[in-house]
Amino acid sequence: MRTAESFDGEGVSGGEWLSTRGAHADIVISSRVRLARNVRNHRFAVKCDGAERAEIEQHVRFALGRVEFDEEMVYLDLARAPALDGELLVERHLISRELAHGSGPRAACYAPSESVCIMVCEEDHLRLQVLRSGFELDAAWSLADDLDDRIARRVEYAFSSRFGYLTCCPTNVGTGLRASVMLHLPALVYSKHIEKVFQAGSKMNLAVRGLYGEGTQALGDFYQISNQVALGLSEQDVLERLNRVVPQFIDYERRLRDALEKSDRARLEDRIWRAYGVLRAARTISTEETLELLSAIRLGVNLGLLPSALTIETVNELFITSQPAHLQRLAQHVMEPRERDIARADLLRAKLGAL
Amino acid sequence: MSEKCQRCQKHAATVHLTEILENQERRETHLCEQCAAQQEGPLETMGLLSSAFTPATASGDPGGLRCSACGLGYMEFRSRGRLGCPHCYEVFRSSLEPLLEKIHGGTQHVGKAPDESSAVDRSRERRLVELRRELQTAVREERYEEAARLRDRLQRCESGEDVGGAEGARADG
Ligand SMILES: [Zn+2]
Ligand SMILES: [Zn+2]
Numbered sequence: 337m338r339t340a341e342s343f344d345g346e347g348v349s350g351g352e353w354l355s356t357r358g359a360h361a362d363i364v365i366s367s368r369v370r371l372a373r374n375v376r377n378h379r380f381a382v383k384c385d386g387a388e389r390a391e392i393e394q395h396v397r398f399a400l401g402r403v404e405f406d407e408e409m410v411y412l413d414l415a416r417a418p419a420l421d422g423e424l425l426v427e428r429h430l431i432s433r434e435l436a437h438g439s440g441p442r443a444a445c446y447a448p449s450e451s452v453c454i455m456v457c458e459e460d461h462l463r464l465q466v467l468r469s470g471f472e473l474d475a476a477w478s479l480a481d482d483l484d485d486r487i488a489r490r491v492e493y494a495f496s497s498r499f500g501y502l503t504c505c506p507t508n509v510g511t512g513l514r515a516s517v518m519l520h521l522p523a524l525v526y527s528k529h530i531e532k533v534f535q536a537g538s539k540m541n542l543a544v545r546g547l548y549g550e551g552t553q554a555l556g557d558f559y560q561i562s563n564q565v566a567l568g569l570s571e572q573d574v575l576e577r578l579n580r581v582v583p584q585f586i587d588y589e590r591r592l593r594d595a596l597e598k599s600d601r602a603r604l605e606d607r608i609w610r611a612y613g614v615l616r617a618a619r620t621i622s623t624e625e626t627l628e629l630l631s632a633i634r635l636g637v638n639l640g641l642l643p644s645a646l647t648i649e650t651v652n653e654l655f656i657t658s659q660p661a662h663l664q665r666l667a668q669h670v671m672e673p674r675e676r677d678i679a680r681a682d683l684l685r686a687k688l689g690a691l
Numbered sequence: 692m693s694e695k696c697q698r699c700q701k702h703a704a705t706v707h708l709t710e711i712l713e714n715q716e717r718r719e720t721h722l723c724e725q726c727a728a729q730q731e732g733p734l735e736t737m738g739l740l741s742s743a744f745t746p747a748t749a750s751g752d753p754g755g756l757r758c759s760a761c762g763l764g765y766m767e768f769r770s771r772g773r774l775g776c777p778h779c780y781e782v783f784r785s786s787l788e789p790l791l792e793k794i795h796g797g798t799q800h801v802g803k804a805p806d807e808s809s810a811v812d813r814s815r816e817r818r819l820v821e822l823r824r825e826l827q828t829a830v831r832e833e834r835y836e837e838a839a840r841l842r843d844r845l846q847r848c849e850s851g852e853d854v855g856g857a858e859g860a861r862a863d864g
Binding site (some may be wrong): 374380382501503511566567569572 | 760762764772775776780787790795796797798800801802803804805848
């Protein structure tokens with residue numbers, strides 16, 4: 337493990353989970369498994385004074401340093417790192433905003449491929465996250481399970497046979513598991529059927545939320561589906577439930593894509609090509625408009641309607657790299673929103689215009 | 692986009708969540724990204740945390756409870772919905788159980804345990820789950836004699852664990 341005080345990823349490309357290697361990657365962007373754990377015999381981070389929090393952070397840092405990981409991990413000390421670096425990790429889906437904006441000793445311990453990240457001293461002392469491209473919940477779980485065992489040999493967890501892994505928030509107690517998949521569902525949105533996803537999710541006790549903005553019509557048409565129950569259901573039960581429901585959504589989205597192509601092709605193509613045109617030509621563009629247009633061209637690439645030089649991987653990355661912290665990292669200075677809109681348009685033209 | 696976050700009332704709400712409630716009614720929640728990130732868990736909890744607790748007037752008056760290990764008081768727990776340390780799970784157990792039942796539909800952990808010794812415990816855990824279920828059914832079906840017998844067995848099975856299950860959890864040890 338290597339300790340760092342700044343995020344040294346290039347900041348212009350994304351983690352491995354943005355590749356399209358996983359199953360159903362045209363619709364499922366990523367699968368994520370998160371385990372919440374706390375160190376035994378200590379207060380939870382919210383109740384800690386500075387000294388205890390520092391003690392826990394050091395203990396965990398030392399312990400993680402002795403765990404064998406598949407890649408050499410980077411231990412980013414967020415108390416010392418520039419604020420922008422924390423933002424970068426948030427935009428890359430590696431850590432929560434709460435951890436980035438928190439105060440006192442805290443860290444992100446991540447694999448350079450960005451498929452594993454451990455948040456240290458967030459709401460819980462440890463939050464282990466495994467991210468995978470596509471619909472790969474089982475693979476994500478088996479790695480998380482394994483890493484959790486390895487960490488447990490170095491850190492004694494707070495655990496009770498009655499309540500399971502003890503967490504700061506009662507919603508996580510039990511397995512401490514939150515499994516989620518991020519889906520891109522533009523056809524369900526265009527066809528105004530997205531409501532049904534919410535209904536089906538709630539029937540199965542699964543939470544459905546838009547990733548960015550606008551209620552049922554989330555900007556960028558990204559929806560995250562996750563379990564709500566952590567106590568009384570085993571990890572396998574939770575995964576099984578998601579594995580049963582998610583393919584139905586994938587199937588539904590596919591059928592609607594087919595239907596759109598057949599019944600409404602001109603309008604569909606128009607929408608996609610206009611998005612492509614604007615993204616390649618704009619001189620200033622907001623985050624919201626970018627999300628919407630990128631969603632349309634993502635669908636276009638998946639349907640084979642756009643030039644084949646444009647890949648899903650490029651589009652996936654643009655969702656991340658067109659965000660504020662990434663733009664500022666690329667420009668290497670702090671920018672006002674108006675300046676960012678110009679930089680965003682520049683980035684999009686550079687990435688899409690040359691194709 | 693000028694709408695304010697419902698939780699902090701400070702930042703612009705950019706995350707909009709819609710839930711379909713049991714009665715098929717829709718509930719929309721508008722949060723800023725910061726609050727939404729903290730709100731990773733099931734949204735219902737926000738409502739639940741203020742409504743599902745045993746009222747302070749119920750037997751045992753949990754209102755005066757305070758965790759000896761971390762100092763968290765019942766009212767603070769109730770208003771924030773967060774526990775202060777592992778020991779809190781024992782201290783606030785009586786008001787936590789109905790809350791956990793509401794959030795998760797269960798109060799007995801099933802699944803992974805941190806080490807071998809706890810893994811051995813899993814068979815007992817399962818026995819406990821079974822007994823609790825049988826007891827529930829017996830009560831529901833008004834088979835009181837059997838319920839009493841099951842309750843005794845459950846107590847015997849439970850007393851096998853020192854402070855009722857939080858062996859990894861004592862913050863004072
Ligand atoms: Zn807020
Ligand atoms: Zn406590």
